Amino acid sequence: MRSDNPGFVPDSPFSKQLPEEWLNFFKTFPKLELHCHLLGTTSKETFEELVAESGADVSQEEINNFYTRGDKPVGVLRIFRCLERKVLSKPSFLTRITLKHIQRVASQGVKYIEFYWNWTGLKHFMTYDEARQAINEGIRQGMQRYGVTARSIPSIDREDTPEAAVELVEEMTKHPDDYTIGLGIDYRETNHEPENFWKAFKMAKEAGFKITIHAGEFGEHWRNVETAMKLLGADRIDHGYTIIDNPELIKEAKASDMHFAVVPTNSYYLRTLSDEEWAIKHPVRKMVELGLKVFPNSDDPTMHHISISESWLLMHNWLDFTLPQLRKMLENSIEAAWVTDEQKAIWKKEWLKEFDRLSVDLPPVN
């Protein structure tokens, strides 16, 4: 039954009945999360609290609707817009959402997280600096209370103008800090091509920020992935699924050691593939088969009704990746993190060892 599955994904012909020990394994092995959106981590409970505290004109029915994910999900962007336009009127709300998410992922083995947030849609409520400081306060408290290292990635709202993106990068450059490490781009990709924002990416690169780009998320042409990689200088790609349609580009992605932060609960493939074909035809399977470096992420966990550990569980028990393949994905995610090479080497040594220790005694699955 879809309603019993993590993220309400369809049943998979690859699924087996996993003993409790396996479920615990997915929750406990040390992991990273590099692709999730701050607003997409807002729980229904927090959403309700913030509506009450802000006095925003949002009905309970609307909220219930936001947190109902149908069999053919239409995505979560309308929920983000409601938060931006009506609810997130105070910077302290951002601190609260940040801290709550860090608390949540700490219980799922996450040691390091990089997350996206948008300022453009919040501009009518607060300055970039106010938003940045509020989020950083959440990051600081998250480290103190839960021992998770978090970093933030302000992101371009691609439904807004390229000039708004330039303004964002100007603000990032004006207010540098240790927690804000790169520039992303999100919201609706269809008809909002990445190259429109070349100037903002160029400025960010020159200012020393890393770059990650959502491309090929909703079935868009592989050209967007190519533009992200070759024109805009992406350090990693979010989604990137349509690269499987271009063998030449796959070769280039491998040669340049590109990493792909994929999302098993991606709305587009849940909507466009039939229940019977979803697990079999999910493009992530093809990406791995073709030798691309991928790793799973939760994207908008409270709205996809998924946790980061369940995203890993889906990779194994729905999309049929073996434990050695998951271990490789963990290694990929460490390589893709925006930390020093020394830090990566330490994490690889410690966390892969812990992955091996926790997985070696797992009971056989029938």
Ligand SMILES: [Zn+2]
């Ligand atoms: Zn995303």
